Amino acid sequence: MRKWLKALNSLDQYISNHHKGNEKRTLREKQLTVFEDLRNYLEAGGSEGYVKLPTGFGKTVLFTEFLEALNLSTVIVVPTQILVEQTEEKVSQFAPASEVGKIYARAKEFGRQVTIITYDSFIDGVENETIKPKDVDLLILDEVHQALSPRRSQTIQQFSRSIKLGFTATPEYSEEKKVQNILPHEIHRMDIREAVEDGLLSPFSAIIAHTDVDLSKVKIISSGEYDERDLAKAVNIERRNQSAVQLYQQAFQNESTVAFCVGVNHAAEMARLFNEANISAVAISGQTPSNEQKRILGEYAKGNIKVLCNADLLITGFDQPKASACFNLRPTRSRVIAEQRAGRVLRLDDNNPDKFAYIVDFLDVKYNKKKPPVLFADIAGAATIVHKKKAAKTGVQLERRGWEYKDLAQLHIQGLQITVNTEEVLRIVAQLQQEMEEEQRFLPFNELQEQVRAAGIQGKDEYIEVYKQHFGWPSNPNTTYKENWKDWHEFLGKEKIFLLPFAELQEQVRAAGIQSERQYREVYKQHFGWPSSPDSFDRDNWKSWYEFLGKEDKFLSFTELQEQVRAAGIQGKGEYIKVYKQHFGWPSSPTYFYKENWPGWDEFLGKNK
Structure with a gap:
């Protein structure tokens, strides 16, 4: 202790x-x-x-x-x-x-x-x-x-x-x-929007590069992602690869770029084409020896390498602020991959305070409409986001500054059409979602429930294992049928696991002398009807662990605390933290303990902003 x-x-x-x-x-x-x-x-x-x-x-x-x-x-x-x-x-x-x-x-x-x-x-x-x-x-x-x-x-x-x-x-x-x-x-x-608007990440534009390639016959595996071998055959082709090189030449010259490719061979081919066009590029993958990886990343940081062509090695953990453009040459159905790889170019660069990042999603003309690729604009909820303070200071539309000076929409590249307009990018994102929903054919909820119960499905895990074997069964019935959904127990026709009502649970926990969340989690299995996570099982009644464990009386009410703090002449948050232990009933973090009442430190201390 x-x-x-x-x-x-x-x-x-x-x-x-x-x-x-x-x-x-x-x-x-x-x-x-x-x-x-x-x-x-x-x-x-x-x-x-x-x-x-x-x-x-x-x-x-x-x-x-x-x-x-x-x-x-x-x-x-x-x-x-x-x-x-x-x-x-x-x-x-x-x-x-x-x-x-x-x-x-x-x-x-x-x-x-x-x-x-x-x-x-x-x-x-x-x-x-x-x-x-x-x-x-x-x-x-x-x-x-x-x-x-x-x-x-x-x-x-x-x-x-x-x-x-x-x-x-x-x-x-x-x-x-x-x-x-x-x-x-x-x-x-x-989320991304909050971080960018608050100046913690680089402002960016999400751009769509439409290709004439057909992905509709690429197999989708059980994880929901594209089969890598099929995908490589479809996208690792001369005209698509060359269009990416030409896009870099005409619009992104000298931008430090990360190109995400489909496997090692695709990365190597892209690096070869970039170098043939006199653009310094290197392929890097998990097969690259660690010492060589370190050398390559060092040269990239110095600016000696302009394009890193990688086979997903750099999706997580690549930490180079200089990177400002992301070429997503590999389509993905994973929202995790779509967010992680774009994040490689959003880091702030102390050496370039005016950094503006670009995420280019290559969207192939034909795809499986039931399972379309994921675009970064869908993840971010916007096609362009900028720093709020900088936009307010300049009084100009910074969201247009990033891509208009490149004039991308006017480029002429065979087999490639560029969409940069923010409204149009979001329209395409919405269209992908709408097409997917129209292609899905699911049973009505009551009919699905009847079939599931007749099949004797015993739990969520079993349902997930077998749903693909049944026509019209969705992968996630809890999200597909939000209006009808109650819980898995009711859906499967099973009796719920008994849990105590919240008031009775709280009474038992206090009587048992539980002192902390950690202690509760160590012992809850020993008690009939105690849930593993009381903070999530009854959100209507839950306030805080302090209140649940009966510790709230140790602290003053918000009004009493505010009066005492102002009377003591506390001038700032740092001073409060330094002295709170000397005062009975003062919590260490009033912002946390009085979340619902908290007005901000200036108002709390009675200071003019």
């Missing part, structure tokens, strides 16, 4: 120092907000949560500052060797006092305070007991959407006494695979 209290105090001290400006500020204000939410989550007893932040937000710096402040035994798990190296660089830069060890195929540095390891090596280490869950206080899961396989999930579950924090831009990998399956609590969420 003393260790955890000390860790919380360290987080408070970090926040206080930031607001007082005692040290050089590493985190931007929005990053500090996430830092504070993480701190509040731990204080409330949370131990299994995730943060959704858009790619390029700076989550590695964020969790590095967090682990340094906590000063606990930490394991950071990342997907690739490239990310092991990049994460070590960040930890060494921002937490130089931390002793860091790397574990992957080429390095075995055990026994350090901070261990950075790939997911594959992490599983091996736990299985051969070189990594023992009891020795790990803090487990950070970077790109946590890649931890959802059964083997990885089971390994993570062994760390029942560790604080487990996940970071990702894409927590909903699919309807069946979600980060909440392993880390039930969302601590903070930020």
